[in-house]
Amino acid sequence: MRIHFIAIGGSTMHNLALALHDKGYQVSGSDDVIFEPSKSRLQKAGILPEAFGWYPEKIVPELDAIVLGMHAKPDNPELLKAKELELPVFSYPEFLYQQSEHKTRVVIGGSHGKTTITSMILHVLNYWDKEVDYMVGAQLQGFDRMVHLTAENDFILLEGDEYLSSPIDPRPKFHLYKPNIALLSGIAWDHINVFPTFENYREQFEGFLQAIVPGGSITYNEEDAEVRDMVESLQAAVRKFPYKTPQYSLKDGKTYLETPEGPLPLHIFGKHNLSNLAGAKWICQQMGVDELEFYEAIASFKGASKRLEVLGQGNSSIAFKDFAHSPSKVAATTRAVREQFPDKKLIACLELHTYSSLNHTFLKEYRGSLDAADEALVFYVPESLEIKGLPAVLPDDIKSAFSNKGLKIFTSGTELETFLFGKEFEDSVLLFMSSGNYGGLNMKALADTLP
Template sequence: MKVHFISIGGSVMHQLAIALKRKGYKVSGTDDEIFEPSCTNLKNEGLLPGKMGWQPDLIIPDIDAIILGMHAKDDNPELVKAREMQLPIYSFPEYIFKESQQKTRVVVGGSHGKTTTTSMIMHVLKIAQKEFDYLVGARLEGFDQSVNITDAPVIVCEGDEYPASAIEKRPKFHFLFPHIAILTGIAWDHINVFPTWEFYLEQFVIFINKIEKGGILIFNETDPVLTKLVQENKRDDIRYQPYAVPGHEIANGKTIITIEGSSQPLQVFGDHNLLNLHAAYHVCNELGVDTATFVTAISSFTGASKRLEKIAETGTTTVYRDFAHAPSKVKATIEAVKQQFPGRKLVAVLELHTFSSLNENFMSEYEGAMDKADAAVVFYSQHALELKRMPPLPKKVVEKGFNKEGLEVITDRETLEAWLQKQEYTNATLVFMSSGNYDGLDVNAIANAVAK
């Protein structure tokens, strides 16, 4: 197979390129800019383009597949030439499906918890010595890639609802046709792509209808929106497996899980992680992993990168970094930390960084999300607004949206650093929540200083 990537430098695209090269395919690719760690990863595999920029001369008749990244625009000169030559053109998820048509496909969908649930499944299957391929949106300990394509009989995929490519606007998870599907919950996000709640909901109805006949839908029955959606769109040709928070107890800052008589202490915590774990359990069960094996294996799961990731700790102070940015994720993270450390002060720092979170019309969705934090700050930078070509976001709009007494709203990094230095961290937990970088704030340095 000869495969060419248009926009090879993407965080997931370059991982697929490496996976296909390791499978024995002839791989080429181009991009107009490639950042770290993609640059070094591609260089180490001999896949880094010799020069930056689009190169239509590389589009030749004997290419078996063109894989188009999100960064490439509709008028990309390589794409234009590929269309003229009538070469097969795939978005990322379309190509994943092409490679996995003979596999049992597991797809994890939902507005939150996808990466963690996918990672939990991968962690257990690896310990249980099951052969599988995978696609996940974060770095996971024990795996050197976030994408792997071999001849394994199973593939486990994180199913994103974001558009597949510049020319294919349908959500990625509509192209994967699972035999085993998970829906973790539904909470409106990506307002720039799904401008109405009804349109967003419709994407999950379509996903349910993409499940292969004879397959199974594993869904979070504690989410009333999702449960109603499932009930209203019942199919007779698939099975349904609801799940909820499994039996557990919290003792001395540790959560101990119990499933069908098997108990183990966990490295992760919080109801949202317990829900993710229970969904992963049902998937692994479908794939032949028994309960005792699952519970033992999951006890060593430390979490996916930046998902309630512990970055510093002393006897009375812990600092976490979390990817949470959407309202439901922020609320789940704060509630999890408060539940795990009920006697501690909770200091919460949230960065608004995405199109949705910086949208004035979306701000009311955050009401109550940070209520359980003892000290809370919402940060966003003018630079982020400018990059996204968005209008100014008044502080008063943010304050009204969150509706939390004592909330600090900060828009420059220096003021945020000063606020953090003023806080008292004895017997406290500090949580950073963002999909961005706080306009260049050195979070690790602050975490280490707090721990000292």
């Protein structure tokens, strides 16, 4: 097959392109900008576009399909040419479904935890040399690619994102996968630029459950009230498997999972990660891995990329970087670090990096999310709102929303850097939470100075 990618440089898009190239497809693509590591990976495979930009002449009748990425616009010249030629145009979730139509599709959904749960499952399957196809939203330790497709594997494991499928397809990605085996980890309002009310956001997860094929299964977090009520009221011919946070203990800064064979030391920590582990165990059992095999494999799992990564460590202090930025993730991550290091001072630094997080309506969702920290800092760039023509957010608005009297607000990367490099971090944990870079702050250099 000949496949052309419009916006080939995206994180998942370039991984899908590489997976199809490995599968023997003829792959081409275009993009107006491609960053690393996408650029080098595409170049090594010989499918990096010769020049950046959009070239309608690349769209020819001989193409079997077009895969359209979110980075493209609805009036993209290549897309318009494809429509003119009446070529089949797919979003990447549509194309993944087409590639997996005759496989057992395992889809991990939820506002939080889905990348970690997917990563745990892949780690366990890889440990036992069980081959599966997959698509995951983060680079995993021990895996070269985020997408792997074959003709022969029976299972495909998919991270089910609730965000839009493409610029011309407003359906959530996870509505398109039609899972045989599904998991729902939690529901906490997110993506308010697309889902302006919680009710609207919640409806997307109802659609996900309705998409499970008859006779399939839903594994769900019974400790999340929204999830529990939604699944238990589901009138569909599917099996229901609830899970909850397993018993665990802390000793000398180490988390131990209670198992039938006794306490099992883990690399990961935090109640939310133990809950994720419980969900992953149920899915692995449905994929042919028994409980004891799961425990043996999960002991060596060190976490998903960008999730509580250690930036640096001294004799008495440690620094973490986490991708958390939505309110529920910020609260869970902060509480997890507090629980893991009860005797150290916890300094939590959150960057409000997305336009959703700086929305006046949404800001109140952050109330109490940093309360587990001894010292809480919030960084944001007011000018980014001006550039977009959005309503201004003042430091007092943020203090009011978080309802944290000691909260420190920074609006300049230079000021934040001066403050942090001037602090004493003896017996401390420094926690950075963001999908951004705090205005260019060199977090690694700061972590390297920890005592």
